[in-house]
Amino acid sequence: MNEDKSRTQEKEKLYEAILALKTIEDCDMFFEDLCTINEINAMAQRLEVAVLLKQGETFNTIVEKTGASTATISRVNKCLKYGSGGYDIVLNNK
Numbered sequence: 001m002n003e004d005k006s007r008t009q010e011k012e013k014l015y016e017a018i019l020a021l022k023t024i025e026d027c028d029m030f031f032e033d034l035c036t037i038n039e040i041n042a043m044a045q046r047l048e049v050a051v052l053l054k055q056g057e058t059f060n061t062i063v064e065k066t067g068a069s070t071a072t073i074s075r076v077n078k079c080l081k082y083g084s085g086g087y088d089i090v091l092n093n094k
Contacts, residue, residue: 049076050087 021027031040045068052062059073068076080087 046076
C-alpha cells in the first residue's frame, strides 16, 4: 500500500471518529486526548478568525479580538476565498 493511500485511510478514520462524537463533552475528551492544548487553541482561534472575517471585521480588529497573527488571518482569509469550502459548511450551520 502506498503512503498516500495509507494517509488517506488514516484521515478517513479520523473523520469517522469525529463524526461519532455526540456531545461537546465527547469532543472535549477526544480532542484533549488527540491534540495538545496549543493545537486545540490554534484551531479554535482560526475558527473565530473565520467568523470575524465573514462578519466583515478588519484584520486589525481581528488581531485585537483574537490575538491571531496577521499571517494566520491571511491564511484563513485565503481559505475562505479560495479553499475547499470547509469553513463555509461549518459557519453556515451556526
